[in-house]
Amino acid sequence: MLNPRLDQLTDFPFDRLRTLLEFETPPGDMTPIDLSLGGPMHEPPKILAQEIAANANGWGRYPPMDGTPGFLSAVSNWLCQRYGLPGDTFEEAGMILPVAGSRDPLYMLAAVSVPEDQPGEKPVVLMPNPFYHVYEAAAIMAGAKPVFVPATAENDYLPDYAGLDQKILERTALVFLCTPSNPQGKTADLDYMVSLIKLARKYHFNIAFDECYSEIYDKEPPPGGLQACAKIDQGFNRVVVFNSLSKRSSAPGLRAGFMAGDPALMKKMRLVRTYGGATVPLPIQAASAALYGDEKHVEANRALYRKKFDIAEEILGNQFGFYRPDGGFFLWLDVGDGEAATKQLWSEAGLKALPGAYLSRPDDAGETPGSRYIRLALVHDVETTKSAMRRLADTLR
Ligand SMILES: Cc1ncc(COP(=O)(O)O)c(C=O)c1O
Incomplete structure (x- = not known):
């Protein structure tokens, strides 16, 4: 016997990509370049390995669920400095927890948020469309109905949650908002976030920022969910933010980050995590504290991404609806037919892209908002990126 909700899960985007390209072969005279995976490839800063080595005695102990004092104070300092919050904001125990990357706790917040069905009606989890694929699976496995809200060029890539039918909002248990977003690279501004938080409190749903x-931003540091809370009353009520060292410090293999926010909600997350969550090993917490305490490596990291967006801009110009995203490291290009372009790019140029259709779902009219697009991750070095952009422009002209 298996959980019937599993039947609603679609294949993982990268499995679909493998199937799409199964019978395509890249040209023999070109080194393939994989831009489909959003895995950071810049070198992580040296302090990471140094801190891990210096704290090696911690491998022999079970890590505490609540985070070490060093980890908690590094994250608290970083949050207060980054978002202009008062220094005592996180004094109450449990408002910050270490996480083994942000994916698992994002998934878990759905399990914590979604209530039982009301007679005949499933609770709802709202997410942008296109979206990071984990949100949909989290909603389904928690027993909710995922509702996909357009986040397209037509609405400046910001889902209009407030414009949804009141009946949907009344059934909503959780909303995901990714900012800057994957794949669109859109940053929500503070006014948008404040309105969303007010909406959540009015309709009693939680928000995962x-x-x-x-x-990873181009010009302005994106505002954060906790910063938006500080603009209004009721503390962090109904809000949890998820942050990660995977992108900030180019350390996706470290599996480290934090979640922070509403003390009541964090308490429930902690409870569930004590049964089924990964704790973060002590040497990794020590390295995380050092990484949140250092901005130099992050500035260098950002500069490298900017340089690659410069290259993309120079080579692609205004082709394929090119725009410079506010943040993140993806190009989101309108190529007319994302799947066809992905096949062509692989077979003619040895470039692996991800069709936008695999990151979105059909709307009520049967249109899949990502189907015209491909997503390209600018995670390689500068020279490889240059060569990839040239191949792209030559192939899809
Ligand atoms: C939008 C988004 N959220 C969360 C994650 C999870 O990242 P991690 O678990 O490495 O923190 C990713 C990873 O690619 C992502 O793109």
Whole structure:
């Protein structure tokens, strides 16, 4: 016997990509370049390995669920400095927890938020469309109905949650908002966030602010969910933010980050995590504290991404609807037919892209908002990126 909700899960985007390209072969004279995976490839800063080595005695102990004092104070200092919050904001125990990357706790917040069905009606989890694929699976496995809200060029890539039918909002248990977003690279401004928080409090749903790309930005540092809370009353009520060292410090293999926010909600997350969550090993917490305490490596990281967006801008110009995203490291290009372009790019140029259709779902009219697009991750070195952009422009002209 298996959980019937599993039947609603679609194949993982990268499995679909493998199937799409199964019978395509890249040209023999070109080194393939994989831009489909959003895995950071810049070198992590040296302090990471140094801190892990210096704290090696911690491998022999079970890590505490609540985070070490060093970890908690580094994250608290970083949050207060980054978002202009008072220094005592996180004094209450449990408002910050270490996480093994942000994916698992994002998934878990759905399990914590979604109530039982009301007679005949499933609770709802709202998410942008296109979206980071984990949100949909989290909603389904928690027993909710995922409702996909357009986040397209037509609405400046910001889902209009407030414009939804009141009946949907009344059934909503959780909303995901990714800022800067994957794949669109859109940053929500403070006014948008404040309105969303007010909406959540009016309709009694929780908000997951997925801020894993918060430090990879082009011009302005993106505002955060906790910063938006500070603009209004009721503390962090109904809000949890998720942050990660995967992108900030180019350390996706470290599996480290934090979640922070509403003390009542964090308490429930902690409870569930004590049964089924990964704790973060002591040497990793020590390295995380050092990484949140250092901005130099993050500035260098951002500069490298900017340089690659410069290259993309120079080579692509205004082709394929090119725009410079506010943040993140993806190009989101309108190529007319994302799946066809992905096949062509692989077979003619050895470039692996991800069709936008695999990151979105059909709307009520049967239109899949990402289907015209491809997503390209600018995670390689500068020279490889240059060569990839040239191949792209030559192939899809
Ligand atoms: C939008 C978004 N959220 C969360 C994650 C999870 O990242 P991690 O678990 O490495 O923190 C990713 C990773 O690619 C992502 O793109």
